[in-house]
Amino acid sequence: xxxxxxxxxxxxxxxxSIIGYVVVALFxxxxxxxxxxVGDVFFSYNQASLRHFFANMPMLIAVIAPAIAMRVxxxxxxxxxxxxxxxxxxxIGQLVVGKFLGVWAVFAVALGCTLLAPITVEMLGDxxxxxxxxAYVGTLxxxxxxxxxxxxxxxxxxxxxxxxxxxxxxxxxxxxxHLLATAVFVPRWLAELSLNLDMSQHFNAMSRGVIDLSxxxxxxxxxxxxxxxxxxVLSSGRFR
Amino acid sequence: MAExxxxxxxxxxxxxxxxxxxxxxxxxxxxxxxxMLGFLGPNGxxxxxxxxxxxxxxxxxxxSASICGFDCExxxxxxxxxxxxxxxxxxxxxxMRVVDALGFIAAAHGLSGVxxxxxxxxxxxxxxxxxxxxxxxxxxSKGFRQRVGLAxxxxxxxxxxxxxxxxxxxxxxxxxxxxxxxxGLRASxxxxxxxxxxxxxEAVADRVVVLNHGVKVMDKNISDLxxxxxxxxxxxxxEDKLREICQQAHATVEQIVEASKAGRCQxxxxxxxxxxxxxxxxxxxxxxxxxxxxxxxxxxxxxEHEFRKICHDNGGKE
Numbered sequence: 433x434x435x436x437x438x439x440x441x442x443x444x445x446x447x448x449s450i451i452g453y454v455v456v457a458l459f460x461x462x463x464x465x466x467x468x469x470v471g472d473v474f475f476s477y478n479q480a481s482l483r484h485f486f487a488n489m490p491m492l493i494a495v496i497a498p499a500i501a502m503r504v505x506x507x508x509x510x511x512x513x514x515x516x517x518x519x520x521x522x523x524i525g526q527l528v529v530g531k532f533l534g535v536w537a538v539f540a541v542a543l544g545c546t547l548l549a550p551i552t553v554e555m556l557g558d559x560x561x562x563x564x565x566x567a568y569v570g571t572l573x574x575x576x577x578x579x580x581x582x583x584x585x586x587x588x589x590x591x592x593x594x595x596x597x598x599x600x601x602x603x604x605x606x607x608x609x610h611l612l613a614t615a616v617f618v619p620r621w622l623a624e625l626s627l628n629l630d631m632s633q634h635f636n637a638m639s640r641g642v643i644d645l646s647x648x649x650x651x652x653x654x655x656x657x658x659x660x661x662x663x664x665v666l667s668s669g670r671f672r
Numbered sequence: 673m674a675e676x677x678x679x680x681x682x683x684x685x686x687x688x689x690x691x692x693x694x695x696x697x698x699x700x701x702x703x704x705x706x707x708m709l710g711f712l713g714p715n716g717x718x719x720x721x722x723x724x725x726x727x728x729x730x731x732x733x734x735x736s737a738s739i740c741g742f743d744c745e746x747x748x749x750x751x752x753x754x755x756x757x758x759x760x761x762x763x764x765x766x767x768m769r770v771v772d773a774l775g776f777i778a779a780a781h782g783l784s785g786v787x788x789x790x791x792x793x794x795x796x797x798x799x800x801x802x803x804x805x806x807x808x809x810x811x812x813s814k815g816f817r818q819r820v821g822l823a824x825x826x827x828x829x830x831x832x833x834x835x836x837x838x839x840x841x842x843x844x845x846x847x848x849x850x851x852x853x854x855x856g857l858r859a860s861x862x863x864x865x866x867x868x869x870x871x872x873x874e875a876v877a878d879r880v881v882v883l884n885h886g887v888k889v890m891d892k893n894i895s896d897l898x899x900x901x902x903x904x905x906x907x908x909x910x911e912d913k914l915r916e917i918c919q920q921a922h923a924t925v926e927q928i929v930e931a932s933k934a935g936r937c938q939x940x941x942x943x944x945x946x947x948x949x950x951x952x953x954x955x956x957x958x959x960x961x962x963x964x965x966x967x968x969x970x971x972x973x974x975x976e977h978e979f980r981k982i983c984h985d986n987g988g989k990e
Contacts, residue, residue: 512763
């Protein structure tokens, strides 16, 4: 399948330099540190549960997803390799989706490395794997939505740092927008909209082990919108 | 015009602007099968813009371009299947090894298994990349990187090859090697090659098109240019006297280069194939008119002269 040619190149491009290893190590280390060390949350609860591990995921993804996706288009545009890429027999849509799948796979590897946490918990107590698997699925979809947004933002600049900053800011907004609902002066419809658009709110149920199809649908919707926007930005030829 | 009846590349009324800058102003062009077309012009003439439109990388504001009957904009996927493209500055994924970079492009063209291996082996042989086959691109010399770029363009065995400044930044030895590689493609492919180095086009192309300010200002076969060679002459006389000598020798003065230096006059004279009798006639005429000959020197054919003249006439800068 043609998409996989692009996805595979994108995936291996991360691991041909040190960036991929750093991102994977950083994500795993931060996730473990926040769970086991910060605030002594895990040990003080004295439960074989990963709820607090997944509670940190929305904010972690807001930092890590832009770091993974920042180079996707920004580097192609800066180095000029986008010209080589776009004169290969792929449509722009195929390139966008292929690259997205590549970075999603990179995140999946990073997420896979955090499996050490549930394995450790399992060794310390009797872990219920059902909710853990559901939360991992939810994390993967939430990250997919975040990565799609960051891929789109990466196509709007030739500077990776700017792409990372854009991405981190937008994902933070998507994770904190529910706070609008707590404000007194906000109309009801806006409060509901802010709750519906908040990525962390959609993740709450899944972090407790419930696979919520409407939330999965929300993440898929965000991915589709972001990837279409990404395709449109590249088709507009702004950087060509 | 030196256009061929069976056109593989067809460009009609191509216009492209970047803001207020008009890069192309109604370019018309046809390139026949197996032809090697040299695309010449000073910087900013519109060569690269034309190549980018033909490759499908950018869209024209108006007009059309097609390759093998496929429209470069609406049928770009079909165009990309029959096209090999070496962009200006040859952008490469430097973190990749040569073998992986070739493998990626081959896979992008839908080649797999034995087909992919055969295609890679073929282009590695063609471009002599054996030495750096396993090397990361960032550790390859500029010459090898350029060869990798050419090899990538050849992987799908394209009918049409677009080479944008293929010798850009290469040292003289590498230029000669690249020129040999490109010449080796003669007849098997339709090639469009851009350059602002005249000698490069002369060495490899069958036909030359000169662009200036987005307009085609010259379109000739190289063989026709070869018939239009120039002779630099310098006599110890006035300009009028020099013209009289040329008239007697049946030579056409192309340009008076200098007419005041210590009573000497220097000119460029048209000399078809540098006919030896013309040199003799000029010398005889000078002697008959009692004028000393300071120089009679062949200047090769008139491409460089024409190029300078065209660009100068059109206000271009070289």
